[in-house]
Amino acid sequence: MFPAAEGVAPAVTAVFTTVLTEGPISRVALARRLGLSSAAVTKAARPLIEAGYLEELAATERTGPGAGRPASPLAIRADREFFVGVKITGDELIGVVCDLRAQVRASAHRRLDAADVDHVLTQLGELVGDLLDGPGDYRARTRWLGLAVSGDVDHSTGLVRYSPFLRWHDVALAERAEKTTGLTVTVENDVKALTTAEQWFGEGVGADSFALVTVGAGIGCGLVVNGRIVSGAHGVAGEIGHISFDVNGPDCHCGSRGCVEAVAGADAIVSQARAVSGRPSLTFSDAVSLARSGDAAVGAVFARAGTAIGAGIAAVANLVGPARIVVSGEGLSAYDLFEPHIRASFQRQAFGAAAECPLSIRPLPFEEWARGAAAVSIKALVAS
Amino acid sequence: MFPAAEGVAPAVTAVFTTVLTEGPISRVALARRLGLSSAAVTKAARPLIEAGYLEELAATERTGPGAGRPASPLAIRADREFFVGVKITGDELIGVVCDLRAQVRASAHRRLDAADVDHVLTQLGELVGDLLDGPGDYRARTRWLGLAVSGDVDHSTGLVRYSPFLRWHDVALAERAEKTTGLTVTVENDVKALTTAEQWFGEGVGADSFALVTVGAGIGCGLVVNGRIVSGAHGVAGEIGHISFDVNGPDCHCGSRGCVEAVAGADAIVSQARAVSGRPSLTFSDAVSLARSGDAAVGAVFARAGTAIGAGIAAVANLVGPARIVVSGEGLSAYDLFEPHIRASFQRQAFGAAAECPLSIRPLPFEEWARGAAAVSIKALVAS
Numbered sequence: 187m188f189p190a191a192e193g194v195a196p197a198v199t200a201v202f203t204t205v206l207t208e209g210p211i212s213r214v215a216l217a218r219r220l221g222l223s224s225a226a227v228t229k230a231a232r233p234l235i236e237a238g239y240l241e242e243l244a245a246t247e248r249t250g251p252g253a254g255r256p257a258s259p260l261a262i263r264a265d266r267e268f269f270v271g272v273k274i275t276g277d278e279l280i281g282v283v284c285d286l287r288a289q290v291r292a293s294a295h296r297r298l299d300a301a302d303v304d305h306v307l308t309q310l311g312e313l314v315g316d317l318l319d320g321p322g323d324y325r326a327r328t329r330w331l332g333l334a335v336s337g338d339v340d341h342s343t344g345l346v347r348y349s350p351f352l353r354w355h356d357v358a359l360a361e362r363a364e365k366t367t368g369l370t371v372t373v374e375n376d377v378k379a380l381t382t383a384e385q386w387f388g389e390g391v392g393a394d395s396f397a398l399v400t401v402g403a404g405i406g407c408g409l410v411v412n413g414r415i416v417s418g419a420h421g422v423a424g425e426i427g428h429i430s431f432d433v434n435g436p437d438c439h440c441g442s443r444g445c446v447e448a449v450a451g452a453d454a455i456v457s458q459a460r461a462v463s464g465r466p467s468l469t470f471s472d473a474v475s476l477a478r479s480g481d482a483a484v485g486a487v488f489a490r491a492g493t494a495i496g497a498g499i500a501a502v503a504n505l506v507g508p509a510r511i512v513v514s515g516e517g518l519s520a521y522d523l524f525e526p527h528i529r530a531s532f533q534r535q536a537f538g539a540a541a542e543c544p545l546s547i548r549p550l551p552f553e554e555w556a557r558g559a560a561a562v563s564i565k566a567l568v569a570s
Numbered sequence: 571m572f573p574a575a576e577g578v579a580p581a582v583t584a585v586f587t588t589v590l591t592e593g594p595i596s597r598v599a600l601a602r603r604l605g606l607s608s609a610a611v612t613k614a615a616r617p618l619i620e621a622g623y624l625e626e627l628a629a630t631e632r633t634g635p636g637a638g639r640p641a642s643p644l645a646i647r648a649d650r651e652f653f654v655g656v657k658i659t660g661d662e663l664i665g666v667v668c669d670l671r672a673q674v675r676a677s678a679h680r681r682l683d684a685a686d687v688d689h690v691l692t693q694l695g696e697l698v699g700d701l702l703d704g705p706g707d708y709r710a711r712t713r714w715l716g717l718a719v720s721g722d723v724d725h726s727t728g729l730v731r732y733s734p735f736l737r738w739h740d741v742a743l744a745e746r747a748e749k750t751t752g753l754t755v756t757v758e759n760d761v762k763a764l765t766t767a768e769q770w771f772g773e774g775v776g777a778d779s780f781a782l783v784t785v786g787a788g789i790g791c792g793l794v795v796n797g798r799i800v801s802g803a804h805g806v807a808g809e810i811g812h813i814s815f816d817v818n819g820p821d822c823h824c825g826s827r828g829c830v831e832a833v834a835g836a837d838a839i840v841s842q843a844r845a846v847s848g849r850p851s852l853t854f855s856d857a858v859s860l861a862r863s864g865d866a867a868v869g870a871v872f873a874r875a876g877t878a879i880g881a882g883i884a885a886v887a888n889l890v891g892p893a894r895i896v897v898s899g900e901g902l903s904a905y906d907l908f909e910p911h912i913r914a915s916f917q918r919q920a921f922g923a924a925a926e927c928p929l930s931i932r933p934l935p936f937e938e939w940a941r942g943a944a945a946v947s948i949k950a951l952v953a954s
Contacts, residue, residue, distance in 0.1 A: 338922075395803050409889065411795045418891020419779050422924040425888035430881040430919055433816045442918050497814040501885050504809035505793065507802020534826045535814055538722075540806040 197230040210259035238266045268328040271560025276351040281313045284560040288387040301352045311366040331369040332563035334379040344373040372563045379558035381408025393509040397502050401517035405447045426498040446498040450491035458487045474520045488523035496531025503540040514550035581614040594643035622650045652712040655944025660735040665697045668944040672771040685736045695750045715753040716947035718763040728757040756947045763942035765792025777893040781886050785901035789831045815878040830882040834875035842871045858904045872907035880915025887924040898934035
């Protein structure tokens with residue numbers, strides 16, 4: 187059993203979190219990092235070692251000033267416990283099994299014939315069974331299931347308040363999924379889940395602030411400021427897609443016009459590409475192919491989208507000043523068409539030293555969303 | 571002497587800060603608010619009472635469930651210590667004396683003939699003398715001087731890295747002003763100073779997050795997220811003035827175009843009003859008069875400026891989701907011309923529940939900037 191579940195000192199949680207996200211790390215470095223005495227670190231690590239969550243690596247000789255006893259770094263035993271993560275979309279479930287370090291060990295997909303809650307839960311139950319009872323024998327060491335859903339999610343209660351793509355209103359998803367699967371369930375907004383994965387296991391490790399921008403059907407943003415994910419006092423935050431980009435631009439589904447998403451969302455790109463190409467049944471893939479084959483008008487649609495995204499990212503940098511910004515998402519399968527325009531627009535619109543903020547622009551495997559869901563459940567274990 | 575200066579428990583600072591910003595407050599309420607025992611609160615309050623910073627108000631009878639001994643609320647003795655705050659602009663020093671609760675007790679102005687550091691320091695010394703040695707006899711109970719300057723300021727060292735209006739580069743302002751005045755000096759960016767005053771003594775009290783937007787020569791923004799002022803990992807934050815509003819709009823001094831400030835800054839308004847009125851020497855006041863007298867073209871300039879400001883504020887609400895937003899600044903002397911357009915644009919561009927964020931739109935007396943400078947020094951006393 188994870189010791190934190192039995193009500194232990196904050197030092198245990200701090201030690202475990204630090205080894206998890208920054209380890210392997212010596213007790214001396216841990217003590218310095220956490221402002222604890224060496225004795226307190228040793229005491230906090232003991233129950234974690236006994237429960238099999240941490241292990242001591244072989245001692246390494248230390249050299250240089252202050253070299254004393256050889257240091258035995260503490261490391262996570264990643265296969266001590268496994269976590270299922272599932273991203274629920276309108277037409278598909280994507281599931282993964284992750285270890286304690288959020289490394290993907292297995293994955294599986296399920297098509298959905300409908301998005302009603304009963305059907306989704308039935309499919310979810312079967313998907314979880316496939317993942318846990320297949321090769322790898324993860325069942326015995328898995329207690330947690332993380333779910334990620336787009337839209338307005340109350341993480342603390344596991345309630346999906348509103349998910350536009352699923353057309354769900356006030357679904358007690360955690361409760362129902364616990365009944366279906368027998369696992370302890372966390373539910374989180376998909377962008378926040380992905381942000382959690384970056385914060386704990388990706389480019390956000392050690393950063394007091396960073397932003398994750400997702401480009402796809404919508405343009406989203408997860409923000410970490412002062413070490414914590416920003417949720418918004420009124421339940422809204424990170425809506426980079428609805429920053430004004432062009433006051434005279436196209437109408438947006440939000441009721442305004444010229445929003446970043448109204449120019450750069452996947453639907454917006456398709457409809458603009460249809461208009462300029464005169465092909466009313468053009469798909470997103472068709473648009474990408476046309477632009478790559480040199481169609482200047484369709485290429486300009488992607489260029490303008492990249493410019494809008496860059497301006498939105500610059501707004502994040504100008505307002506919040508994150509240490510770094512990761513730009514990712516399914517839309518970046520067309521990375522080559524967007525990337526130079528995102529960077530040029532960001533550089534133009536970032537104010538002064540805000541332009542020094544590093545941008546990582548990279549495609550996002552769809553599985554990453556499911557890994558984000560698993561990362562939320564790992565975080566929940568640690569906080570439990 | 572303030573007890574915190576002698577190295578005391580964090581509980582003393584917590585008790586003092588809470589009574590300062592939320593008092594008068596009973597020990598019982600303090601204990602609940604801070605998660606301390608009643609004994610710990612009593613112990614922490616004792617040195618503050620002995621040093622004259624806190625006092626017990628007369629006991630009030632408690633009624634209702636749980637009523638026991640009469641509660642004697644703790645309150646700040648506001649006149650225990652005074653603080654000078656000075657805002658330094660390119661052509662004027664504005665100074666105030668504040669008490670511990672940041673109430674203005676006295677104020678004075680000094681015109682500057684030049685903005686070079688020597689001249690400014692000479693004038694500053696005389697202004698501080700006028701304030702402290704005039705009526706009120708504040709000298710004996712004043713140890714701190716807060717300075718506020720626009721531009722890039724390193725608060726921790728008191729260095730003004732760059733102030734465009736003053737044309738200062740790398741001025742060790744705290745050090746030099748301490749020599750001139752004999753006081754302990756804090757230096758802060760002017761928008762951050764104003765944000766500190768709102769956070770500790772204004773509409774930000776008790777809010778985990780809020781934003782202060784200033785409208786004047788520039789359009790600035792101070793942000794508090796998770797209870798802390800956002801400074802930006804690269805030294806830039808709150809630059810609402812350089813969010814893109816109209817990708818096809820006028821050039822901005824930052825090198826981009828169509829920024830909020832390029833449409834709504836005071837200079838931008840004057841130059842647009844000159845263009846539409848055909849009067850090349852029109853001033854900001856002239857533009858306000860024309861718009862108020864019904865000139866439709868000049869009125870439209872203010873309307874567009876208000877629309878740009880509203881879109882910028884909506885970007886803050888959409889990205890960060892503050893509990894509330896205060897909009898203020900010298901520009902809001904023309905409040906009537908801006909306000910309806912700021913609100914309409916905010917409502918249009920705020921996404922979903924972000925539109926529920928309350929906006930306080932109000933003019934800002936210029937003295938408020940100096941009060942903000944004093945508030946930073948009060949905060950420094952508490953943290954010392």
